[in-house]
Amino acid sequence: MPHTNPSTWTQEAMRERLVRYADLQACRTAFIDTRTPGSTEKENFTIVGPGVSESPDQHVHIREKHGFNIGGARQPFGCVNSQHSHDTAEVFVVHTGHWRLHFGPNKEDGSLDIGPGDVASVPIHMFRGFSKLDEGKGFLWMPLGQDDPGKVTWAPAVFKAAEDHGLKLAKGGKLIDTTGGNYELRDVELETPPTGEALEQLKTPSLDRLAQCLVRGMDMQPNPDSPLAAEGVEEAGVIVPQTTSDAFPAGPILGWWPHDFNLRRLTLQTGAYIPLHARKEVEVLFVQSGTVEICWRNADSEESLVMGAGDTLSMPVGVQHSFRNTASGPAVLFVVRGTEDPRMPVFASASVSELRGASA
Structure with a gap:
């Protein structure tokens, strides 16, 4: 945890720990689904900690370890963040816009709708994705558990859609673009879609149980x-x-x-x-x-x-x-x-x- 002599906290030093919304630096190529139709307009932000981005182009605003991470997502109407699972906590604080959380590897296990001021914490080891429901851009502020939140596990259909658009994922979470002609796969171990046994370990809890993970702002x-x-x-x-x-x-x-x-x-x-x-x-x-x-x-x-x-x-x-x-x-x-x-x-x-x- 950060421990520093309080006498060192000048205006300049504290402003280095302040991230203005207007100064957020987005990555448009953060994940394997970045070229999948419906997902091309999403913006990913890493505000505190390394986050879970798969792109070396992801900007990290505050690198100091906090014991947790803070990320963000900004998406326009209809934009989709594909189905994935996390190994640590993922929390959705809705700043602006109305959103739908989709559950299951193919969105088959139901959904929850959330709006400004609502908070949802989606359990680890289950598939979730999210889409923007209303007009205009919306922003989600997203705490993640632990200093190293690991890498996400993508649903099988996400791998297929990405491959159709020239993207593959190496072990360890590094994106490989096969469309430029300058890639080399012989010495790269590729990530593979989860097997049937692995999918069995990522089952979605009941919607009644998931409702316990949501609190409306009004409540x-x-x-x-x-x-x-x-x-x-x-x-x-x-x-x-x-x-x-x-x-x-x-x-x-x-x-x-x-x-x-x-x-x-x-x-x-x-x-x-x-x-x-x-x-x-x-x-x-x-x-x-x-x-x-x-x-x-x-x-x-x-x-x-x-x-x-x-x-x-x-x-x-x-x-x-x-x-x-x-x-x-x-x-x-x-x-x-x-x-x-x-x-x-x-x-x-x-x-x-x-x-x-x-x-x-």
């Missing part, structure tokens, strides 16, 4: 016992695999597979303020809507920056920081904390009970 309930709760400030648990040291009960998304992180939703009304505090785990912030001012304390000064919708910030461990909504509407943030059991924040100048009393 996210604030936790009044959150140490950040105050007038105009709400923190809701979204993915909380177990009861935590910072007073969150397990749920609503538990998962029967490891996540290696918590996902929370913070809502700040106009003028709301969360005082300076530090955390003992890495924290990544994503602004779902509105704007928020983030301040942090160096050894002899305070610095600040303003985040807007779609922006991502990696907050280093141990840095005293605060949140303030200075805009005329609510600010909504999703927060990933790098453990399944986050600890209590350490406030700069008051106990939790004193802070609550002051805000009552």
Whole structure:
């Protein structure tokens, strides 16, 4: 986990940990289905960590290990992300647009529709894909489990479609383009489609069980016992695999597979303020809507920056920081904390009970 002397966090240093939505660098050739009709317009993003891209052209915004990855996908109406399986957690935070998650190697096992503010965590070792349902482009912000999330397993039909368009996949997840005439396959071990036995291990759970892996934005309930709760400030648990040291009960998304992180939703009304505090785990912030001012304390000064919708910030461990909504509407943030059991924040100048009393 990142541990750095707080006195080093100048504006310039912190801005290196800030990824503006407008500055996201997309890869259009990230995966084996990049030429498959219906999938050619998708954009893949690797925001934190190496991600699961199969292309050397994939740009990584923040390479530092966090214990999890953050990726993203942007697609226009009708664009499809082909059926695949993951070995670690894959979470869909819907920033914009309406989407359909398809289940099964050939989309035969049902689907779930998700929209802005919804969160779905698809279990490991099952096939999923997704498509954009409405007009215009939409964006998914996607936490992935572990520092090395591995490589995806593609459904058999994906290999066939890719081969028809000149793409093959080497062992280890490297794309090979056979259309240029300058490739060499004699010394390359190619990835093969999963066998019948392997497919048996990637069966789709029932839709009733998968429904436990989805929480609608309208159903996210604030936790009044959150140490950040105050007038105009709400923190809701979204993915909380177990009861935590910072007073969150397990749920609503538990998962029967490891996540290696918590996902929370913070809502700040106009003028709301969360005082300076530090955390003992890495924290990544994503602004779902509105704007928020983030301040942090160096050894002899305070610095600040303003985040807007779609922006991502990696907050280093141990840095005293605060949140303030200075805009005329609510600010909504999703927060990933790098453990399944986050600890209590350490406030700069008051106990939790004193802070609550002051805000009552």
